Amino acid sequence: AIKGNGRNGFAFFDPSMAAEADERHRLEVDFRAGLARGEFELYYQPVVEAGTRRRVGMEALVRWNHPDQGLIAPDRFIAMAEDTGLVGTLGEWILQTACAEAATWPDDVKIAVNISPVQFRKTNLLDVIMCALVDSGLPPERLEIEITERVLLEWEAEHVSILHQLKNLGVAVALDDFGTGYSSLSYLTAFPFDKLKIDRCFTRDLLARDGCGAIVCAIVNLGRTLDMVTVAEGVETEAQQRILEAAGVGQMQGYLFGRPTPADGLAIGGPATAAADGTV
Ligand code: C2E
Numbered sequence: 662a663i664k665g666n667g668r669n670g671f672a673f674f675d676p677s678m679a680a681e682a683d684e685r686h687r688l689e690v691d692f693r694a695g696l697a698r699g700e701f702e703l704y705y706q707p708v709v710e711a712g713t714r715r716r717v718g719m720e721a722l723v724r725w726n727h728p729d730q731g732l733i734a735p736d737r738f739i740a741m742a743e744d745t746g747l748v749g750t751l752g753e754w755i756l757q758t759a760c761a762e763a764a765t766w767p768d769d770v771k772i773a774v775n776i777s778p779v780q781f782r783k784t785n786l787l788d789v790i791m792c793a794l795v796d797s798g799l800p801p802e803r804l805e806i807e808i809t810e811r812v813l814l815e816w817e818a819e820h821v822s823i824l825h826q827l828k829n830l831g832v833a834v835a836l837d838d839f840g841t842g843y844s845s846l847s848y849l850t851a852f853p854f855d856k857l858k859i860d861r862c863f864t865r866d867l868l869a870r871d872g873c874g875a876i877v878c879a880i881v882n883l884g885r886t887l888d889m890v891t892v893a894e895g896v897e898t899e900a901q902q903r904i905l906e907a908a909g910v911g912q913m914q915g916y917l918f919g920r921p922t923p924a925d926g927l928a929i930g931g932p933a934t935a936a937a938d939g940t941v
Pocket residue numbers: 706721722723734735736739755775776777807837838861894895896897914915916917921
């Protein structure tokens with residue numbers, strides 16, 4: 662397939678590209694309809710404290726219940742939602758829903774919400790977050806937002822100011838997928854993050870690649886120095902858990918502790934917990 666212009670300025674027609682564009686367009690049409698029809702749903706994945714393995718928080722992860730295609734993961738629609746600006750509408754719904762859900766949980770369980778870089782460019786992000794807090798009655802201290810380095814790539818004074826205002830409000834700010842961008846370390850001087858989420862690839866390769874354990878230790882030490890909690894993502898095995906705890910990570914997240922689950926399947930607060938604990 663020849664993409665873009667050739668040397669002579671010719672663009673070759675490529676049927677596979679046309680099909681791709683077609684599918685993308687259909688997805689966009691479906692996405693608008695899906696937003697109106699309420700086809701999106703939040704799943705929640707536990708975050709546990711290292712050592713005690715006590716649940717300290719939940720991360721909200723969006724899913725799309727597509728009428729024909731079934732459950733669609735965010736990697737397949739977030740980019741399109743960003744390109745079309747629709748991520749603003751979706752993001753507002755996500756914040757409202759996640760905060761309302763978390764308000765029903767015990768006080769010591771926080772809620773983490775992923776924020777797209779495009780949401781940052783919308784000047785009303787702060788208003789959207791404050792509305793979600795006020796409407797739900799969730800104390801700001803129980804909300805944490807997760808941003809990736811992509812936000813910081815387009816770092817502007819305004820973005821830093823929004824993050825500072827959030828921190829002043831009591832909302833925590835985490836840097837997600839840490840260690841995958843190419844100049845991660847310089848970002849750490851731009852803003853005092855509360856949390857560093859060590860990317861899943863380091864956990865995955867802990868036992869397979871020699872350097873990974875050393876990198877995790879280095880990030881943990883960096884976190885200590887800068888007063889940031891470190892979280893290991895993608896913990897799937899007890900062997901990984903042992904190494905990560907020995908390295909001194911503060912928190913862990915992964916299938917070992919729980920997969921992302923719809924709100925009604927969560928054993929958190931209410932009678933479900935009591936039954937699961939065997940106390941009823
Ligand atoms: P993320 O924020 O880094 O989320 C972690 C991803 O790793 C989730 O994928 C989660 O299901 C997956 N995961 C968790 N534990 C394990 C594990 O032990 N093993 C493996 N193999 N995977 C694990 P998911 O839900 O498909 O989300 C992918 C990405 O999409 C997220 O990465 C985040 O960047 C984005 N995303 C998800 N929900 C939202 C949202 O509500 N808003 C925005 N803006 N982005 C979202």
